[in-house]
Amino acid sequence: MQARRGITLSLRHLLILLTAIGFLPLALLGTWGLKAAGDVRQREQDRSMLELARALSSAVDAEHDGAAAALAGIAHSPALKAGDLRAFHEVARQQAAAQAEWLGITLADEQGRLLVRTMAPFDVPPPTAVDLPSLRQAIAAHGPVVGNLVRGHSGRYAFPVRVPINLPDGQRCVLSAVIEPGRIVNVIGRQRVPEDWIIAVTDGVGNRVARSREHERYVGGAPSVALQRLMHGGPEGTGDSKTIDGTEVRTAYTTSSRWGWTVVVSAPTESLRYPLMQGAVVYAAGLALSLATCIVLASILARRIVRRIDRLVRGAAALGAGAPVSVGPSRIREIEQMGQALAAAAQQRDRHERERSELLASLERAIASQEEALAEAREAGQAKDEFLAVLGHELRNPLSPIVASLDLMDLRGDPGAQRERAVMRRQVSHLKRLVDDLLDVSRIASGKLTLELHPVDLAEIARQSVAAVAGMRVTLETPESLWVRGDDSRLAQVLGNLLSNAARFGGGEAAVTLRSEGQNARLTVSDRGVGMSPELLARVFEPFYQAPQQLARRTGGLGLGLAIVRKIVELHGGHVSAHSTGLGQGSTFDVVLPLASPAATAPAAAGTPLASGLRVLLVDDNEDAARASALMLRHIGLDVRVAHTAHDALATYGEHTIDAALLDIGLPDMDGYALASALRSAAGGRALRLVALTGYGQKSDVERATAAGFDLHLTKPASLDDLRRALAA
Structure with a gap:
């Protein structure tokens, strides 16, 4: 037998050596990987x-652009164009107050003498303008300029x-806007960055305008010497x-090519290195632990024991997964006991x-x-709201061309059909009132009828409502003024419904x-007509209830007007009663409302006449309504373009100069809200008055129209007077 050569090792030492050799390449590869990572x-x-700095630089540029655009808009003030500096001082002061972090607005001549300074009354002699270089730069450049951070006359930066x-x-x-550095601080504050990062913004000469940490301490100072050296490397x-x-920090900076301001983003070097060091420590600890575990397992584990333990592991996994547990017998007592415990578990x-499962099934049912049940209730409510919205739209749409045609015939002054036109106008108004009553009673039933309460002159509302009554002689007795807290349009509706009933x-x-009684105002509407029986008096304010009528139903109506009156009055904190x-x-109807303090006197707004030759775009897929409305508007001297789709409307706007647009909402290719946004985008900064003219008249429709950029919402049918007021600038 040959003698064995070399070193002989036990199985235990051989397994340990092989484990160590296997881990050596992993350790080297992991170290290289950590460095590369x-x-x-x-x-x-x-x-x-750097991307964050660029984004912040764009945001700062946007703030400057917005301020320059706002100044350009203020420069078109009629007072400034008229040379009335005192009136312009008030306009500029209001505009500056509406802008966040604007200290004021100044107007200076080429020599730097201030002509207007909103930070002080107009009559106070203004000082000389500060930062004269940027003022001269604006004169020379013939365009917007952003100056440098300076300490003004008030001592503020x-x-x-x-x-x-x-x-x-x-x-x-x-024309200059004097802006606090806090506006730039707000731009910085909107960024989500780690708390230990520092963001700073400097102006064109290096003055620190804003800083994310300790802004008040460092505002107006110069960057550190190290940062100045770094910033010499380029933009x-x-x-x-x-x-x-x-x-010590890691810094990224970028300088705006438009305004010359610089955004600096810095992160502490220690916080950036910490994740790398932490990863290295975790990797080393894991490597050492794995090596020790492998050595221990190589020393103590045997194939027979591992096979038995694997069975137990599969049984435990099956137990956790809810599957059947099957553990075979074992000659090792402890493993056998564990198998029995798993089976019992x-x-x-x-x-x-x-x-x-039984409890969950019962709960799920x-x-x-x-x-x-909730879904059915929601679907029923939604279906009702959708039905009423569609009902109002479909009933109002046919009325629009009828009203427009009647207005057009009135404008033409044809005396032959004057009586027939009056009949048609009364019936159209009656039908419109029926539609409004249906929608109002639905809002009342669903609790969606809301009021905009403020002090109103009930005497003035009574005078206007009586003046609007046609075909009936009405006498009015009222004091000069009587103030209540209410919604003027709804109170006018109350009196209108009572007069319609009369x-x-x-x-x-x-x-x-109308008279005052103690702490209340009493509004009484009385007539000498058919009167009411006691049975009718008891139910006169119930919805849809009406007194017995002839088959011809000459008086008409749906029995909703008085029910709406009662609900509106109750929402105002008052009550209504009927007597006969x-x-x-x-019959006599009494409305009692609590008195209120008069509203502060506001200057009356001067009415704006409708300019002749106003260029109007009329968009409506109902060709009859569009044709009649266009003829009516042209008859009063307007230049009208008609489109029946949103695509045609955008094309027409691109080809012609348009001052105002009347838009239907339910268009076939794009709804009116999207069309309004598209027209606003196409107009850029140019003035364009947008009016929604639609059969959808619920409060949510008005709010959606306002959100979409409309200046006014009109519900069909709209009369000529309605269109005149809507198109007046």
């Missing part, structure tokens, strides 16, 4: 910080945004630097699962039943009386 992380961190303008006498001036870049307080689990049942005459001494003795 660190380099990649550094490059990604630099790129991310601010920077100017300047726009050159020409006064009516040809004098060159500069943007990354590198290591130090903050003003000596903290599986039986107990099955019993609990059955009980839990109860929840399903409840959800089904017109149908009051014999053509009615009397309206019997049939043929007339």
